[in-house]
Amino acid sequence: MRDIDEDVLRLAYDMVDTMREANGVGLAANQVGDLRRVIVIQLPEEKEARIYINPEITARDGERRVEEGCLSIAGYKGTVTRSVWVRFRALDHTATVVKLRAEDVLSQALEHEVDHLNGILYIDHMEAHEKLEKVEPSDDASSDADESEPEVSAQTDSGLWLPDDDSRNTPASLKLK
Numbered sequence: 001m002r003d004i005d006e007d008v009l010r011l012a013y014d015m016v017d018t019m020r021e022a023n024g025v026g027l028a029a030n031q032v033g034d035l036r037r038v039i040v041i042q043l044p045e046e047k048e049a050r051i052y053i054n055p056e057i058t059a060r061d062g063e064r065r066v067e068e069g070c071l072s073i074a075g076y077k078g079t080v081t082r083s084v085w086v087r088f089r090a091l092d093h094t095a096t097v098v099k100l101r102a103e104d105v106l107s108q109a110l111e112h113e114v115d116h117l118n119g120i121l122y123i124d125h126m127e128a129h130e131k132l133e134k135v136e137p138s139d140d141a142s143s144d145a146d147e148s149e150p151e152v153s154a155q156t157d158s159g160l161w162l163p164d165d166d167s168r169n170t171p172a173s174l175k176l177k
């Protein structure tokens, strides 16, 4: 298991570009039309993207309600139940086995992206009585950085609102892709 195919890496780096262009926290390969089991994740406070190949959630526990959006269901968000923590394993871009325990946004992102690889969208986790909520169109993703509105920070505990970045201070920027 030493080698990661160069082609897989190329796919992963392309995915990182796509994720960043969309101001996303994560992206799964099948969202860009490739069925290989690759996800990329970059939390807002992180300088580098994580590349995970053959990712697996190996354990999870707890329940919490979080808001979530997805590029595959653009313009909407919904509230879903996610785990409080997950244990996760994958290969990284150097073919090293990564095992970690994650909470908060990272846990949510891992569940969301691994779900994608398994053909599951967040709406599949919503209860029948729950509705998708339309997200107001964002002004312009390239607007100035100083505009983190308090109303947005109030939602940080949803795990997905990323108010500290110019392009991330509106509902349209719910980050999981």
Ligand SMILES: [Zn+2]
Pocket: 069, 070, 071, 072, 112, 116, 176, 177
């Ligand atoms: Zn998604």
